[in-house]
Amino acid sequence: MFSLIVRKELREILGTPRFVATFGVVSLLILLAFYLGARSYVHARAQHEAAVAENLRQMEGLTDWLQVRPSISLPPRPLASLVTGISNDVGRNVSVMGLGTLRASQSRYNEDPVLAVFRFMDLEFIFQVVLSLFAILFAFDLISGEKERGTLRLALSNPVPRSTWILGKLCGAAAALTLPLLVPLVLGGLLLVMSGVPMQSEDWLRLGLVVLAGLLYVGANLGFAVWVSALTHRSSTSFLVLLVSWILAVLVVPPSAVMLAARSVAVPSVDESLSQLGRLRTQLWAEDRKAIDTYLQDNMAEEPDRIETAAAIVGRFNEFFQQRSEARSQALEELEARLAEQRANRQAIQERWAFSVARLSPAAAFSVAATGLAGTALDLPRHFIDQARAYQEVYERFQKEKTGGRSSGGIQIAVRVASADGEEPREEEVAIDPLELPTFDYQSPPVAEVLRTAAFDLGLLALFNVLFFAGAFVAFLRYDVR
Amino acid sequence: MNLDRTNLDPTTEAQPFLQTVELTKRYEDGTLALDRVSFEVGPGRIYAMLGGNGAGKTTTLNLFLGFIEPTSGEALIDGIATHVDPLRAKERIAYVSENVALYPHFTALQNLDFFVRLGGRNDLDREQLSAALDRVGLERQAHGKRLKGFSKGMRQKCALAIAILKDAPAILLDEPTSGLDPKAGMEFTQLLGELRDEGKAILMSTHDIFRAKQIADRVGIMDRGRLVAERQQAELEGEDLEALYVRYMAGPSAEVACSA
Amino acid sequence: MLRVLIEKEWKSVLLSPKFALTFAVTTVLILLSVGIGLREYRVFESQQVAAQRLLAEEHLEQTSWNDLSSRVFRPADPLQIFVGGVHNDIGRLARISSRQAALLEQSIYSDDSILAVFRTFDLSLVVQAVLSLFAILFTYDAINGEREAGTLRLVLSSAVPRARFVFAKFVGTWLALAVPLTLPVLLGLLAVVLAEVPLDGSHWLRLGLFLLASGLYFTVFMAFGIAVSALTRRASTSFLVLLVSWVLLVLVIPRVGLLVAVHRVPVPTVAELESQKAGFETRLRSDYRRKLEGTWVARQREMASLDEAEQEAYEDANLWRWLEQDDAARQQLDTELARHSARLDEDLRHRKAEQERLAFSLSRLSPASAYRLVSMRLAGTGVDLKNRYEAAARDYQRTFASYVEESSGGGSGMMVRRRGGGHTGSFMGAQEPLDLSGMPAFQAPRADVTGIAEVPQDLGLLAVEILACFAVGYVGFLRYDVR
Known part of the structure; x- marks a missing residue:
């Protein structure tokens, strides 16, 4: 009996022209999302590689590693072009100087605001907006439609328990709406492979989980639609109610919840921390300059007549200067770390607040889960800066090694000495080999960690499913079939 | 309640297949849709519930189908109360909705x-x-x-x-001939006759006096939730069903029935 | 007769329960959007003011003209309340130093990424996505619904010309839907006025044009709904067609058009550009240093044969000339650098403009993007926002640089020179705070002149679409099979 109802439901949904038409459109959109994602990835990859190569090329002919300020950037990642998240909103490039604060700048949207006008059509968008509408379109009259056609009375005049009937319908509808989606999704995956997007097995796992989250989200919409359909007697009413709920859940609740909640938690602005740092830097620098001046005068005063070799003077001065600059950057780093921690703490509160309100909408839960899995969620800038700092240390060590202990922290001091006999005691200048520069490789957070954070939202989506399906089930048991 | 009921069909008396006993339904909003209605339909018999809109015909069918629960009394199919064991009761009926x-x-x-x-x-x-x-x-x-x-x-x-x-041994029909053209209506009545002859117990609701007179073995006239009159087919030969119908119906629904 | 028909139309809309629900929802959404916009405006304003105060404090502690840098801030614009546009995506300040090119940085979304997760919610979004959907919801069964209900036969059985019927349908529905919607919009405007947001005449003009564009956009979807309804037999069919079209027009085409344009017209990234610039600069500077060294060595040689006192005298005689020479060389270096980076920037701007043109003309296939573009342009929160402010920041940077140059008295080179047995030149500047009272102030550019030329074009496009839909609906209904 159960399988009979499931089969009927499948056949009834799949056999309608409206399914054929909308499924065609939806499949096209899914494929388009994959195609555009692959194209963007390949394009961005090429741009990124060109930028890196250009960076190295520009270093050719330099003779001193102290002159090199490597600029690292967030490389494009396959999943980030399928689920863009906030990856286009955060800075992509970091200029690494020996010590001190690192800031990622030049977000893609700031750089190319034309992209921000309409934003991207990625897989997340297709699921969140289009497929949810698609699910509603097929489930809004699942119960009330049968009532209007009279088939519900006819069916229930048979010895069919209501629970079997509604379970059969729910399962049938869920299968009819989600299983066909796997076809364009799998084709999309093939498209990625054919476009030469290097997907690691880890990426496939993440993509699979994104799709799972998407299907859960579609399921939640379906369950909700059936529930509303079982609470109303006319399909036009249920559609109106669903459309309004859809607008609220997808377009209104997530942004307004985040806007309102996030703004009610005061987070120190970036300006404040930057300004504090800047002032400390100026202050320390002023002190140091005084010290340097004293140093120079003292040293010159002590030995006014002795002519030393330039290298020795430079060496001694550098030693002194480095001490000062290390102390300076340590103080700066301490302040920066304190400020960053303060900000991070407030941000964590803000995030918890804003997201727990926004998660009232399954659309928000899906979005958080999908971006988390794709590595384009809120922690992206944090990860990037952390790794940039690690690189900064690597580069610092590298530079010391290459330049024999000189650091480029703070400013560059070039002491030019012309000796009295007109001969220039300059160091031997050898061009550096840019290929020796340590490479920066952005590592997405490990799958286990991502899973841990996404598990909550996946669970929430599953809970929405259970809740809505149970709601539909109970509502149907009490449904007035008259 | 004074039911204008003539002598009952002996076969029905013996073993009714469909039966209502003091069936009463009051909705949540207070309307009394059925008021202590009792009738019986035996195998090989057609029973027509005749009445205007709101007379309680569909409510009676809904009670037989277990879609609503009676306030008091019961609807029995083959002796099974539909609100006690709706699934077993429904195994014994077929339903043709309007x-x-x-x-x-x-x-x-x-x-x-x-x-x-x-x-x-x-x-x-x-x-x-x-x-x-x-x-x-x-x-x-x-x-x-x-x-x-x-x-x-x-x-x-x-x-x-x-x-x-x-x-199934019993068939319930809700306004089966409304909106059908005369030819289709006639064919339909013929088929019902054949089914009766096969021994089915048939309960139909209708506001079509002509069809009721033509096919029903027994006609129950309902008005505002009450069964007000009941006649055997044979008695209808001599009595004017239309006059009887109008007599027991008060209010606008009577006029509708007459003009139809 | 026309009045009777129109009256019936607006009554049937106003009295339907779906009107009550949708009206309530749109009212809430419009007010919510204005509320959020207002709040964001306030936050942004106070953020910028606070940042400016911080800058002023920093300036008080500045002691060296060499290190003097400044920042200019993009002030809050009242119209961003209604049309956020790319305002949150674009940097809100530009760092001004005498050397580096001024670029907008620190967008709200990159500073407070949490806001970027679900983006913002403004009036233009309510109109673009929600009202268009509602317009469809009220018109999808305008003609075929009446056929299914049988009322169409009844109406046309009386002596009503079909043309008049369809005209009344259009006018009546429009009156019933568009007029009530002005109420929440007016309430929102009232809230903004009461919140004492400074709106001047140009703001009101642009706001009015924005509301006109919103009305036109809403009407496009209404006319589209009636047209589809007049071309189909069953309401369920027309609804499906309309919903799918809505998804395509509002959600898909704008994005696809954009991506196509991005792929067709590749634009170098700023990172590429910066590294090109940096490379050029490094090469130029090391050339410059080498030349400078050469010059010093040459000067040293000139004095090699002289004794100490003669050296002193020679140096005194030539110092001014030498300084001028050095200065000229430095200036030449700066000009060359500026010219090079200006050329690259110009090239980038050119390509971007081309990309923009293509993207926008492709996405204008959809009224939703025409509407979005025109409203952003009117509000001054479109793509040109960035160009406008960066141009102004560049201008300011030049003023700033010359101010610094003047105030510091020219020589800003910083070097320690040690001559054999000679004295040491200190590289320290003055330790007192600088007198920055004469610092030029940044004038925020205004949006009204630039780009407004494209407004009539987009408004015209929307009007043409309305006429086209209406014509299709009209003709479709004249040939409609009423059975």
Whole structure:
């Protein structure tokens, strides 16, 4: 009996022209999302590689590693072009100087605001907006439609328990709406492979989980639609109610919840921390300059007549200067770390607040889960800066090694000495080999960690499913079939 | 309550298949839809509930189908109270609803197949389904067509075919002939006659005095939730059913019935 | 007769329960959007003011003209309340130093990424996505619904010309839907006025044009709904067609058009550009240093044969000339650098403009993007926002640089020179705070002149679409099979 109802439901949904038409459109959109994602990835990859190569090329002919300020950037990642998240909103490039604060700048949207006008059509968008509408379109009259056609009375005049009937319908509808989606999704995956997007097995796992989250989200919409359909007697009413709920859940609740909640938690602005740092830097620098001046005068005063070799003077001065600059950057780093921690703490509160309100909408839960899995969620800038700092240390060590202990922290001091006999005691200048520069490789957070954070939202989506399906089930048991 | 009831049919007395006992239904909003209605339908008999809109005909059918629960009294199918064990009761009936649309994107045969299986009969093949459609008079070329293009008469035929194939001892019909053209109406009545002769207990609601007179073995006139009069077919020969109907009906519904 | 028909139309809309629900929802959404916009405006304003105060404090502690840098801030614009546009995506300040090119940085979304997760919610979004959906919801069964209900036969059985019927349908529905919607919009405007947001005449003009564009956009979807309804037999069919079209027009086409343009017209990234610039600069500077060294060595040689006192005298005689020479060389270096980076920037701007043109003309296939573009342009929160402010920041940077140059008295080179047995030149500047009272102030550019030329074009496009839909609906209904 159960399988009979499931089969009927499948056949009834799949056999309608409206399914054929909308499924065609939806499949096209899914494929388009994959195609555009692959194209963007390949394009961005090429741009990124060109930028890196250009960076190295520009270093050719330099003779001193102290002159090199490597600029690292967030490389494009396959999943980030399928689920863009906030990856286009955060800075992509970091200029690494020996010590001190690192800031990622030049977000893609700031750089190319034309992209921000309409934003991207990625897989997340297709699921969140289009497929949810698609699910509603097929489930809004699942119960009330049968009532209007009279088939519900006819069916229930048979010895069919209501629970079997509604379970059969729910399962049938869920299968009819989600299983066909796997076809364009799998084709999309093939498209990625054919476009030469290097997907690691880890990426496939993440993509699979994104799709799972998407299907859960579609399921939640379906369950909700059936529930509303079982609470109303006319399909036009249920559609109106669903459309309004859809607008609220997808377009209104997530942004307004985040806007309102996030703004009610005061987070120190970036300006404040930057300004504090800047002032400390100026202050320390002023002190140091005084010290340097004293140093120079003292040293010159002590030995006014002795002519030393330039290298020795430079060496001694550098030693002194480095001490000062290390102390300076340590103080700066301490302040920066304190400020960053303060900000991070407030941000964590803000995030918890804003997201727990926004998660009232399954659309928000899906979005958080999908971006988390794709590595384009809120922690992206944090990860990037952390790794940039690690690189900064690597580069610092590298530079010391290459330049024999000189650091480029703070400013560059070039002491030019012309000796009295007109001969220039300059160091031997050898061009550096840019290929020796340590490479920066952005590592997405490990799958286990991502899973841990996404598990909550996946669970929430599953809970929405259970809740809505149970709601539909109970509502149907009490449904007035008259 | 004073029921104008003439002598009862002896067979029904012996073993009624469909029976209501003091059946009363009061809705949540307070309306009394059925007020202590009792009647019986035996095998091989057709009972017509005659009445205007709001008389309680459909409520009675809903109670038989277990879609609502009685406030008091009971509706019995083969002695089984429908609100106590609706599933077992429903195994014994087939139902033809008013103006059923069926699944518009299924063919006639697909609709038949689904509902017959739902009724518990998995043993029928395509030929038997087709034969049932032949019997109700649906043209052969329509068997494989989708329902959405069907006229009301064709849909009604499909619904009756479902009821026939289900082969239940009782059939409930809700306004089966309303909106049918005279030819279809006549064919429909003929078929009902055949089914009665096969021994089915048939309960139908109608506001069509002509059809009721033509086919019913017994007619119950209902008005505002009460069964006000009951007549045997034989008695109707001498009595003017129309006059009787109007006599027991007060208010606007009576006029509607007359003009029809 | 026309009045009777129109009256019936607006009554049937106003009295339907779906009107009550949708009206309530849109009212809430419009007010919510204005509320959020207002709040964001306030936050942004106070953020910028606070940042400016911080800058002023920093300036008080500045002691060296060499290190003097400044920042200019993009002030809050009242119209961003209604049309956020790319305002949150674009940097809100530009760092001004005498050397580096001024670029907008620190967008709200990159500073407070949490806001970027679900983006913002403004009036233009309510109109673009929600009202268009509602317009469809009220018109999808305008003609075929009446056929299904049988009222169409009844109406046309009386002596009503079909043309008049369809015209009344259009006018009546429009009156019933568009007029009530002005109420929440007016309430929102009232809220903004009461919140004492400074709106001047140009703001009101642009706001009015924005509301006009919103009305036109809403009407496009209404006319589209009636047209589809007049071309189909069943309401369920027309609804499906309309919903799918809505998804395509509002959600898909704008994005696809953009991506196509991005792929067709590749634009170098700023990172590429910066590294090109940096490379050029490094090469130029090391050339410059080498030349400078050469010059010093040459000067040293000139004095090699002289004794100490003669050296002193020679140096005194030539110092001014030498300084001028050095200065000229430095200036030449700066000009060359500026010219090079200006050329690259110009090239980038050119390509971007081309990309923009293509993207926008492709996405204008959809009224939703025409509407979005025109409203952003009117509000001054479109793509040109960035160009406008960066141009102004560049201008300011030049003023700033010359101010610094003047105030510091020219020589800003910083070097320690040690001559054999000679004295040491200190590289320290003055330790007192600088007198920055004469610092030029940044004038925020205004949006009204630039780009407004494209407004009539987009408004015209929307009007043409309305006429086209209306014509299709009209003709479709004249040939409609009433059976």
